[in-house]
Amino acid sequence: MPSEAGVAPSPKACTLNVPDFRFADGTALANLHLSYWTMGTLAPGRDNAMLLCHGASGGKDWALPYCQPGGAFDPDRHFLISIDMPGGGGSSRRGSDPAFPAEYAIGDMGTAVVALLDALGIEQARGFAGASMASLIGIDLAYRYPDRIGALALWTGAHRSDGFVRGVADALRGVLALDQTPAGFRAAAAAFLPALYGRRTVAEMAAADVAALLDMIAAQWAQSWRADELSARYRAVGHCDLARVHGGIDQLATGIRCPLLFLQSTSDQVFDLAEVERFVGQVPFATLKVIETGMGHLAPFAPPGSAEFTFFDQNTARFWQDTAPC
Template sequence: MQDYRIYPLGDFPLLSGEVLKDAKLAYQTYGTLSPRRDNVIVLPTFYTGTNSRNEGYFGPGRAIDPDRHFIVSPNLFGNGRSSSPSNTPPPQDGPRFPLVQMWDNIAAQHRLIHDHLGIRRIALVAGWSMAGCQSYQWAAQYPDMVQAILPFCASARTSPHNFVFLEGVKAALCADRNWNGGNYASPPVAGLKAFGRVYAGWAFSQAFFREGLYRQLRFETVEELLLDWEQDHVHGWDANNLLAKLATWQAGDISAGPLYNGDFRAALAAIKARAILMPCTHDLYFPPEDNEAEARQMPSAAFRPFDSPWGHCAANPGNDSGFADQLDASIRELLGD
């Protein structure tokens, strides 16, 4: 049984000036909308995530609880559920899929939430990694609609170093002899394996490997972990989908678009939402220094780093119970619980 719904967007204009033909936004909802429509939580998806993966961030007795909240989880363009290179017909299939920016993702989500679901206020937008980047985008793009945000292991603008990290994993994928500019007849397995293997070195911190924390994930050796990351990308992801979302990530900047015209300080200053920015101290590509600088420019932001050797993957459900505890406490604070 399909665990998501499809909202048809029709021909959807993009920030680049292109039009995504017959666009579709995949989403799922959990819980019940209150009579006052004031219990809405939005959980966008992260880079290799879907609405199903977001289910690890809420549940009975958690800070986000379907018994009390109406949770909307929209899927990123490019993740295989929403419009993506793998499911879009010619002439926008595969490597011809247009650049979709954060602005476009949030404009589509706004149409779903505001126009289709009839919601005027969002109590909280939260998320990990690219989902957290979308929470910043929501607050800057629709400042009067979003009451609070909690981005964790994320940033409001993709830093140059983050951009270069992504160039590295992209180069590993595209070096596959079967890549053929994205016009592959069969999946570029070697490239997908290389992508996963390189990515694993960034997702966890140096301390994670030094302290052998991979054993807590039931891997006896580093090589076993790397093989698992290889297989996850070979069997879980289409190569063009990975690169479409990577392009969205690399272009991430809440000031891009007609509201702020590239003025990043103005975009941060325009965020009215209460915010808690929660980086991991050992994150190798969303370092806490970026969030600390952002918090100084935002009117109502608190900077709350979490110290964990798990690095970026401290936020992956089940990895670090302390992270989950701080996340829930921060959510409760923002929601006034």
């Protein structure tokens, strides 16, 4: 049923238990708990599901500003499914289940997504979308399960983390290994801040503004994560290279058979734009669009009404409208 007066319905909280979940390294978890929400109505043919995936330290509510009639994720057209990836949020994680592995990989999160599709009886998702870490999960899914994902809309992402991202992730993890107090979270945030906003932007900011940002990030992390959980998540992201995992860049790129939209920021310091351009040039049905902005890696999280928000919102909405799923 269409939303009343153009207002999105409230998300419906859901949970799923996946028995005997197997991680890529062979570790087994008796029950993997997945926390997710849905919005909209699943079509009779079960062909309008839209998977939404968050970034490394994010959670399933990340996309709510974009979940509007006529927007990037339209609950009048799609059955939206937004998931807390294993390792954080309301899903299984080290803090809630000591049997949860201390380390896991990007592919393990994708395998959990497929388990959810199976449980919901969805043979193919109409699309998969998300920012940052989500791009790694989406590309891995589309390569390993080409019949399960109809199209990819990936924001400020890439197919791998390069040496800079690994260095930032390892610095963050090193700090948290030494200090799990609020001060440790703040020091870890300081290691990560230049990557989020860009080194030049941070250097030009007033000291008081930098301090306020560090306080905010540290408080959010400390509230949402244990130090070992956050460290494991950034290890999964920082050490991910899907080309290496899947037989080389040529094999990976040509193995992505569904339509792919990359939306990037010119000032993103986390994923290099030139490398994304090279990857997109090798994928058969890929498009890259770029916005000139100083917001760096956080451009998708600009407030509604901003040029950045409109860029991600409307380009993604048009992509679903203009592109038939594979």
